Amino acid sequence: MRIAVFVKQVPDPSGAGRLDPATNLLVREGVEVVLDPGDAYGIEAALQLAEASQGEVVVISMGGERALEVVRKAMAMGAGSGLHVFDQRLGGSDALATARVLAAAVSRVAPDLVVAGTESTDGYTGTVPAAVAELLGWPSLTFAKHLELSGGTVRVQRQTPAGHDLVEADLPAVVTVTGGINEPRYPTLKGIMGAKSRPLEQLSIEDLGLDAAGLSPQQRVVAVAPAPQRQAGRVVEDDGSAARLIADYLAELKVI
């Protein structure tokens, strides 16, 4: 069993995001980058499945120079090898171009299963994994909060607004996992050291057999403006009378 896992480097979500005023692209320089917290769940899910089947995990990431760090981190958690698609011409890619690149990388790795996050923390379009599946002609099982393999079948509990659906598909397939599906492990010192001797390939657009011309984004940011913000109202310390105050307010709003 070979499992590919998508990981993305994102600006530290605890920091404030910023756009470059000239290009309207996300500023990635001088900003702390981290492994997308959503992808940590994907890595953990892939590792657990691989451990149960004597399989291997291959990490795939497309991104700038520093995406290498997140590939290394996933390998330190236990993945056997890594593939980093790094090409200056991919800066500012839209979801579709990203999906085309990742689909080409998956074809090269030829896994039985791809595990990804449901949505990235910086872009949060949530369309990349299903688009990859379509390009490969594979089924996609999104929003999985529980995931299991048996034989050539993957079965998930897929989140719905009212509960969940039980969904299954034949392999190969793409699965996206939601936060909380597992408890991602931390890289150990042994893992970090061990990862250094494992294969990590860096590939360009041409290495993947793609043509840069087909990857230009079909969308362009034309304006960025601060969204209207709410004003802070009054803030009171509770001295035992707060409940009365809230009840008065609710009465004023005619809720009671």
Added chain:
Amino acid sequence: MSKIWVYAELTNAELAPVSLEVLTGARQLGGDLEAVVLDPAGAGVVETLGEYGAGTVYLGLDPSYREHLAQPAAFVLAGLVEQHHPDLILFGATYDGRDICARLSARLGLTVVANVLDVVPHGNGYAAVSSIFGATQNVTTELLGPSPCALVRAKSFVAAPGSGTGPQVVDVALPPEAPTGARRLESVVTPSSGPKLEEARVVVSGGRGLQAPENFRILEQLAELLNGAVGASRAVVDAGWVPYARQVGQTGKTVKPDVYIACGISGAMQHTVGMKGASHIIAINKDRDAPIFKLSDLGVVGDVLKVVPALISELEARGAQAP
């Protein structure tokens, strides 16, 4: 005249609220509005689609659209798009809508913008307005190329019927070569009582400040007294205290109640993006510097485990009763 398509979805044999919202928003753009419905129960919503402005409804009733995830619908939709070349395709940002849109985009090479709050005319085409950084910034994105797609967030428009009548119906067949893909074996509904989270006038939401899952009981009591629904932050959903169906925020539900009461929630932007549209916000948090106080109309610095029970007693003393 430009042609705008709305991919309309059904939940429990009725049009999903977000589809009605998107139709309403699309109507304001002018042009020919057409809807695509791929659902075995679709025949029952044709009239409503007409009322909401659809002049034409492409209707596919094959059971496969329910039995399989995204793939048959995306395949058929792609065929329709190649045949009719809509100038814009709008989807509600639902679980299925997102997957179908993603697959359509990949199949035909169409661009997609997600998290869309509004669509506006731009040059000869359209631009999508979406919010980023926890809705602190609005970004306008010009949509290029053929039939661009937009995934519109729930509650971006207020659904209102127009004066349309009897749309033209075009029957759509599922070709035998359509892929099937993932199979839906069973749907499990987590039981819940009281008003729906997305529709309630009052939402009482709890976060990690509640300290233990059993303490959510006081929020349920408070919600009952106010005929409201209970919501939650992702922190407590991830911790397994509350089912995901209760999560408010970027990766959960968007709510716009009259009153939102945030109890022990810090106010991370991924949470506030889902509730800042409430008409009135009340926050209870023991940390004076919690970001939630920056957007609340009434903030109480205090212990939720004291303030909420006191509020329940106060409301009961004023005659409030659980239904």
